[in-house]
Structures are given as structure tokens and as C-alpha cells.
Amino acid sequence: MDNHYIDPLEKKWIVMVAVFLLASWSIILYYAIVDDIHPPSNVEVIDSARLHLDTGVGGGEFREDKLGVHRNKEGNLVVTMVAARYGFYPQTITVPTKTPITFRMASFDVLHGVHIPFSNMNTMIVPGYITEIHTEFQKTGKYPLLCDEFCGVGHAAMYGMINIVPKKDFHLDKGDHS
Ligand code: CUA
Secondary structure, three states, rough: OOOOOOOOOHHHHHHHHHHHHHHHHHEEEEEEEOOOOOOOOOOOOOOOOHOOOOOOOOOOOHHHHEEEEEOOOOOOOOOOOOEEEEEOOOOEEEEEEEEEEEEEEEEOOEEEEEEEOOOOOOOEOOOOEEEEEEEEOOOOOOEEOOOOOOOOHHHHHHHEEEEEHHHHHHHOOOOOOO
């Protein structure tokens, strides 16, 4: 028996593992390209215990009266939200279709997640970090904003609502601010 001998069974397993790896990489690549699904890459820290204050890291971006849908200096739509046991704040947001939207979210307490069905929005909200996602909704409708990381006994009841309206019917409410 020479040193290069590979048992036939071993060979079969090498092929199976290679096929399995290629298949899983292809699936990831397919969804990244076709459905625009990527792991969020934003790294920005924030002091989760001081979200309600102007001081500290973050400087009041997530103060209660600043939450909601607004336009930034460049005129782009930004949704600022807090995730906390057990809800998303504000609980309902209204956004237009076919418009690039940036979501900026922070957790007030523990690890949460956010998932909007029929969209590419699905990410973790890690305490101590700002979650930033860019998305654009194509279809109108009311969708739930679901927490998809187990965060405690109220996890299953943790959700918000997103109301996607036609672009031409969208204007910022009085409650929102620019
Ligand atoms: Cu928040 Cu599960």
C-alpha cells in the first residue's frame, strides 16, 4: 500500500463534503445577488443605558421625542427606532414605496432582532451598537415588524407595524419631524 492510497469510502465523503459546500455557497451567493440579502456591516457603538439622554455616546439620537420617520440633512428618509422588551418604538411607522430608506435602530436592553416579511430586512439589534439597514419597499401594505431573537418571556408578543403607502400619498405626519 503506497502513501497516497485513499480509501474509496473516504473518497466518497470528500466528494460529498465538496458538493455540500459548493451548494451552500451557491445558495448564499444566489440570495445575495438576486434578493439583495447581505449581512449588515455597520459598526457604530452607543451606550444603551443612556438612549434617553443627550449625553454620552450617540448624543440623543435615540431620545424618545426624536424617534420616528424623518428626513436627514441630505433629504433622505431615515427611520429611528428603539427596540426594548417588549416592543418597537414608535409602534407604527408609515413609509413610502420606491424610496431608499435608512433604518437606524438601537436596543434599550437586551439582544433583539427585526424582520419584515417580504423584504430584505432581517437583522439583529445588539445592545451597545447601532443597527443600520438600507432598504426600499416595492409593495404597499401593512406588515408586522417582528422580533426574531429570543429576548425573554414577552418575545412572541414583541412586534410593531409598518405601513407602506404609495410614494405619491406619502407625507411626514405632524408627529414626525424633519
Ligand atoms: Cu425582542 Cu424577541
